Structures are given as C-alpha cells and as structure tokens.
Amino acid sequence: MTQTRRLQLKTIPMILISIILGPLGNVFLGKAMKSVGPVASGGIHDLIPIASRVLTSGYIWLGIACLLGFFIVHMLLLTWADYSYVQPATSLSYLSISILSYLLLGETISPLRWLGVTVICLGVFLVGRTSPSTTGAPHRA
Amino acid sequence: MREVILFFFIIVAGTGGELCVSRAMKSIGEVHDFSPKSILSFVLQSLRLPWMWMGIALMSLGFFSLLAILSFQEVSFVVPVSALSYAAGAFGAKAFLSERISQNRWIGIAIVCLGVTIVWWSRK
Numbered sequence: 001m002t003q004t005r006r007l008q009l010k011t012i013p014m015i016l017i018s019i020i021l022g023p024l025g026n027v028f029l030g031k032a033m034k035s036v037g038p039v040a041s042g043g044i045h046d047l048i049p050i051a052s053r054v055l056t057s058g059y060i061w062l063g064i065a066c067l068l069g070f071f072i073v074h075m076l077l078l079t080w081a082d083y084s085y086v087q088p089a090t091s092l093s094y095l096s097i098s099i100l101s102y103l104l105l106g107e108t109i110s111p112l113r114w115l116g117v118t119v120i121c122l123g124v125f126l127v128g129r130t131s132p133s134t135t136g137a138p139h140r141a
Numbered sequence: 142m143r144e145v146i147l148f149f150f151i152i153v154a155g156t157g158g159e160l161c162v163s164r165a166m167k168s169i170g171e172v173h174d175f176s177p178k179s180i181l182s183f184v185l186q187s188l189r190l191p192w193m194w195m196g197i198a199l200m201s202l203g204f205f206s207l208l209a210i211l212s213f214q215e216v217s218f219v220v221p222v223s224a225l226s227y228a229a230g231a232f233g234a235k236a237f238l239s240e241r242i243s244q245n246r247w248i249g250i251a252i253v254c255l256g257v258t259i260v261w262w263s264r265k
Contacts, residue, residue, distance in 0.1 A: 023220070029208060030216035038213040054208065072180075075187065078163045080171040082240050094221050101217040109217050113263035117217075119256030120224050127227065127249030 007080065014077050015086075021070040023097035027104050028063030034105075035059070094120045147210040148222060155203030156229040160237050161196030167238070168192070221260040227253045 036053045077086045098117045101107045187193050227250050234240040
C-alpha cells in the first residue's frame with residue numbers, strides 16, 4: 001500500500017466525523033445565542049448578565065461538547081496531514097451546516113444562499129483534491 | 142459594520158490560532174496509537190507547547206466573536222461567510238508553515254471566495 005493511500009484511509013473517516021460534529025456544534029451555538037438575544041449592541045456593563053444567560057443555556061454546552069469533539073479529531077488529523085489540506089477537506093461541512101440549520105433551526109435559505117454554498121463546496125472540492133502532505137517529512141515515499 | 146468587525150476576528154484570529162496549533166502538532170509528530178492512554182499523553186504533551194497556548198488564545202477570540210455574531214445573524218449565513226478563512230489559511234500556511242500551495246488549490250480558494258461573495262449578497 002502506498003504512503004498516500006495509507007494516509008487517505010485514516011484521513012477520510014476522521015474528516016467525515018468532523019464534517020458532522022463541527023456543524024452540529026455551530027447549530028447548537030446558534031440556537032443558544034438566539035435565545036440570549038443580540039449581544040453586540042450592548043455596552044460593557046451588560047457583559048455579566050449576558051455571560052450568565054449564555055453559560056446557563058443547555059444548548060451552549062451541547063454545542064461546546066460537539067466542537068470539542070471536532071477539535072480533538074482536528075488536532076489528531078493535523079499531526080500527520082497538512083493544515084492547508086485538512087482545513088479545506090473538513091470544510092465540506094459548509095453543505096451540512098446549511099442542511100442542519102434548515103432542518104434544526106428552521107432557517108429559510110434563499111436560492112441565492114444555496115448557490116453561494118454550492119459554489120463554496122465546489123471550491124472546497126477542488127482544494128481538497130491535492131496531496132495530504134507537501135512539506136516533505138522523511139517517511140514520505 | 143459590526144458584522145464586518147466580528148467576521149474579521151472570526152477569520153483572522155481563528156485562522157491564526159489554527160496555524161499556531163498546527164505548528165504545535167507538527168512538533169509532536171504523527172499519532173499512530175489511538176488508545177485512551179496515548180491520546181491522554183498526546184493531549185498533555187500538546188498543552189506543554191507555547192504555540193498551543195497561543196493558538197488557544199487566538200481561537201478563543203475567534204470563538205467569542207462567533208458567539209456574538211450568532212446572537213443576531215443566521216447560522217446559515219455566518220458559517221459560510223467564515224469560509225473566507227480558506228484564503229487566510231492558505232496565505233498563512235504558505236508564510237508560516239512553509240506549505241506549498243498548488244495552483245489547483247489557489248483556484249479552489251478563488252472559487253470559495255466567489256461563493257462567500259454570493260452568500261454575502263443573501264444577507265437579510
């Protein structure tokens with residue numbers, strides 16, 4: 001088995017896990033923050049009540065748990081694959097985030113937004129079709 | 142305007158943090174063993190690296206900016222626009238991690254940027 005094939009066999013399942021976990025985390029964060037209300041308009045004195053409302057939301061912790069799982073998978077990936085391969089490849093999640101925010105948050109996604117997301121995925125596909133590692137570590141064939 | 146500022150932090154601080162983490166991970170080397178014990182030792186080992194902490198600080202800034210923007214904007218708008226971190230990531234990986242970015246990858250990144258522009262137009 002070639003080095004590249006071996007790398008792909010363990011890289012692809014890990015990427016699939018991160019494609020589900022990352023967007024799910026963001027959807028939960030979105031759900032939590034919508035229940036808190038707009039925070040960027042308030043002053044510094046609003047920070048403590050806002051923080052306490054954020055931290056007592058169950059969804060925020062669910063979101064953080066998903067993102068933590070995503071982060072660990074991501075770190076493991078980065079020990080053997082290049083950053084500029086991992087980041088684009090895991091980012092097929094832009095399609096799953098749209099589907100999940102439509103299904104779980106009831107967001108209406110306009111045709112223009114679907115088009116934009118599809119174009120992003122096309123870009124991601126092209127970016128992802130390159131070698132997992134380019135900096136030439138000694139074990140590479 | 143507040144969207145632009147928050148997106149700046151999400152993209153630049155978030156990507157900068159990931160680059161720092163990647164640098165830390167590369168100094169640990171490839172993980173072969175996935176037993177709980179070796180994963181724990183891998184986590185402890187990574188927490189001893191300054192690059193790891195720098196990465197965590199920057200990613201935290203990006204994360205709080207993400208929370209702030211999610212409080213008033215849709216997830217299906219915010220997350221696709223943050224795909225601009227592709228461009229930031231490619232420039233950063235080239236400059237900071239000496240990764241070679243192929244022509245195909247640059248083309249892909251340009252298409253991602255086009256997609257982000259279209260999603261931006263869909264802003265409500």
